[in-house]
Amino acid sequence: xxxxxxxxxxxxxxxxxxxxxxxxxxxxxxxxxxxxxxxxxxxxxxxxxxxxxxxxxxxxxxxxxxxxxxxxxxxxxxxxxxxxxxxxxxxxxxxxxxxxxxxxxxxxxxxxxxxxxxxxxxxxxxxxxxxxxxxxxxxxxxxxxxxxxxxxxxxxxxxxxxxxxxxxxxxxxxxxxxxxxxxxxxxxxxxxxxxxxxxxxxxxxxxxxxxxxxxxxxxxxxxxxxxxxxxxxxxxxxxxxxxxxxxxxxxxxxxxxxxxxxxxxxxxxxxxxxxxxxxxxxxxxxxxxxxxxxxxxxxxxxxxxxxxxxxxxxxxxxxxxxxxxxxxxxxxxxxxxxxxxxxxxxxxxxxxxxxxxxxxxxxxxxxxxxxxxxxxxxxxxxxxxxxxxxxxxxxxxxxxxxxxxxxxxxxxxxxxxxxxxx
Numbered sequence: 001x002x003x004x005x006x007x008x009x010x011x012x013x014x015x016x017x018x019x020x021x022x023x024x025x026x027x028x029x030x031x032x033x034x035x036x037x038x039x040x041x042x043x044x045x046x047x048x049x050x051x052x053x054x055x056x057x058x059x060x061x062x063x064x065x066x067x068x069x070x071x072x073x074x075x076x077x078x079x080x081x082x083x084x085x086x087x088x089x090x091x092x093x094x095x096x097x098x099x100x101x102x103x104x105x106x107x108x109x110x111x112x113x114x115x116x117x118x119x120x121x122x123x124x125x126x127x128x129x130x131x132x133x134x135x136x137x138x139x140x141x142x143x144x145x146x147x148x149x150x151x152x153x154x155x156x157x158x159x160x161x162x163x164x165x166x167x168x169x170x171x172x173x174x175x176x177x178x179x180x181x182x183x184x185x186x187x188x189x190x191x192x193x194x195x196x197x198x199x200x201x202x203x204x205x206x207x208x209x210x211x212x213x214x215x216x217x218x219x220x221x222x223x224x225x226x227x228x229x230x231x232x233x234x235x236x237x238x239x240x241x242x243x244x245x246x247x248x249x250x251x252x253x254x255x256x257x258x259x260x261x262x263x264x265x266x267x268x269x270x271x272x273x274x275x276x277x278x279x280x281x282x283x284x285x286x287x288x289x290x291x292x293x294x295x296x297x298x299x300x301x302x303x304x305x306x307x308x309x310x311x312x313x314x315x316x317x318x319x320x321x322x323x324x325x326x327x328x329x330x331x332x333x334x335x336x337x338x339x340x341x342x343x344x345x346x347x348x349x350x351x352x353x354x355x356x357x358x359x360x361x362x363x364x365x366x367x368x369x370x371x372x373x374x375x376x377x378x379x380x381x382x383x384x385x386x387x388x389x390x391x392x393x394x395x396x397x398x399x400x401x402x403x404x405x406x407x408x409x410x411x412x413x414x415x416x417x418x419x420x421x422x
Contacts, residue, residue: 001058007067010059011286014068017043018285029159029386031152033284033351034379040288041375046297060289069290073250075283076355078275079151080251081236083352084258086150087176100170103328105177108346109146111324113185115316116142123309124370131364136193140365143185144357144374145317148175149350152382156348160389165398166334167341174325174342179352183255186356190249190363229274232261249359291358300369310373317377318384322347337396344388353378 001009018036025035042048049056060068120141121134128137153175154163162168236257243253300306322343329339354375361371 003063003067006058006061006064010064010068011071013059014040014043014285014289015282018288019281026159029390030383031155031159031348031350031386033152033155034382036285037288037291037351037354038379040285040290041292041295041297043289044292044294044296045299046292046295050298060293065290065293068286071283072287072290075279076287076358077236077240077250077254078233078279079284079287079351079355080240080254081232081258081261082276082279083150083179083355084255084260085262086154087180087255088259088262097166097170097173100329100332100334101173101177103332104170104325104342104346105174107324107328108148108174108321109178109181112145112317112320113142115320116145119312119316123312127309127367127370127373129361129364129366131193132366133192133194136189136365139185139189139192140360143182143189144353144360145313145321146178146185147182147349147353147356148178148321148346149348149352149382150175150179151352152350153345153348156345156385156389160386162341162345162389165338165341167338167345167398170329170338171325171342171345175346178346182352182356183252186249186359187252189360189365190252193363193365232275235261249363251355251359291354294361294368295372295375296368297372300372306369306373309370310376313373314377314380317349317381318347321381337392337398340392340396341389341398344385344392347388348382348385349378350382 018039021035021039022032025032043056043060045056049060117138120138124137124141125134132140148171150172153172157163157165157168157172236254239253239257240250241253243256244250325346326339326343329342334342357366357371357374357378360366361368366374
């Protein structure tokens with residue numbers, strides 16, 4: 001079979017496996033992306049390559065993998081575009097909740113970041129990448145522990161019927177604010193690692209100017225025409241290329257472009273919605289496969305030192321994030337049914353964490369061992385969200401009015417109970 005045939009066969013097998021994994025995850029009331037990412041890892045050297053090396057080489061060998069990885073990188077850039085759009089619209093929660101959103105967002109980022117800095121300088125120092133400095137590693141690990149996956153959180157809220165709940169609106173807005181800080185810190189880590197030279201700033205400026213001109217040409221207003229999908233991808237690619245040329249990760253430019261686009265266009269933008277479907281079902285599985293080739297679970301020493309690293313990272317990630325966000329809810333006077341859910345929801349790191357880890361590994365900030373450990377943390381914390389919410393449901397059920405859609409809730413003095421109509 002020639003290279004084209006092997007590429008197409010490998011792509012078909014990948015899409016079928018990840019689709020089946022996603023369906024199984026939904027039956028288990030878990031986010032589909034969790035199983036799809038796990039499938040991508042198991043199709044790599046961790047399982048498929050170890051058990052059937054000949055078939056693995058045929059489908060995902062060194063000549064086929066770059067073709068699939070190209071699709072995966074496109075999917076990753078377009079996912080960063082979506083994250084930017086969600087960040088642009090993350091001010092939800094109502095004007096009366098802004099103080100709570102800021103408190104929860106700050107607790108969800110600042111406390112894990114503060115806990116991650118000393119860990120990076122002590123426990124994680126032996127796992128630094130070739131381009132890491134102590135400052136860069138501390139910034140990166142602190143930011144990675146502070147992530148909340150906005151796309152996964154939005155889907156989790158929808159699946160659990162919490163999108164219109166008070167805890168759901170606050171958590172989504174707080175996660176967007178926290179993740180905006182994560183991207184700033186990731187940029188600072190790359191700069192601290194010497195990935196941005198003064199001469200490259202002009203390249204970033206030129207790319208962003210081209211993107212701004214593109215956005216101004218298209219303007220804002222009615223839902224996009226089909227042709228706008230091409231404009232959207234072109235603008236995103238320009239921003240990502242400018243970021244990459246500057247020595248930063250291409251995702252940073254794509255996130256910024258998505259943020260600007262999201263401020264000018266509705267999230268329900270027709271062109272962006274069409275892209276999201278292709279990204280979720282075709283391109284992201286290719287990224288999961290490429291990521292899985294680097295996360296070789298059998299390629300790290302599962303000794304006492306690594307077990308300690310994994311246990312400490314997981315404990316700090318869960319306890320500091322969940323307790324900090326729940327505590328912020330308590331301080332803001334939320335009832336227990338709300339702050340308990342906030343602690344559970346804000347702990348889901350999911351896909352955004354994987355994207356951040358990919359950027360850090362590619363930039364040489366972390367080695368393969370720390371990549372594996374933080375990947376396990378991302379998978380574990382995301383898997384905890386669904387069961388955690390169901391446990392809270394049994395302990396502290398939501399009030400009946402908080403489970404109704406906003407438009408049909410009873411009103412008091414002309415406003416929606418417990419929220420703002422915005």
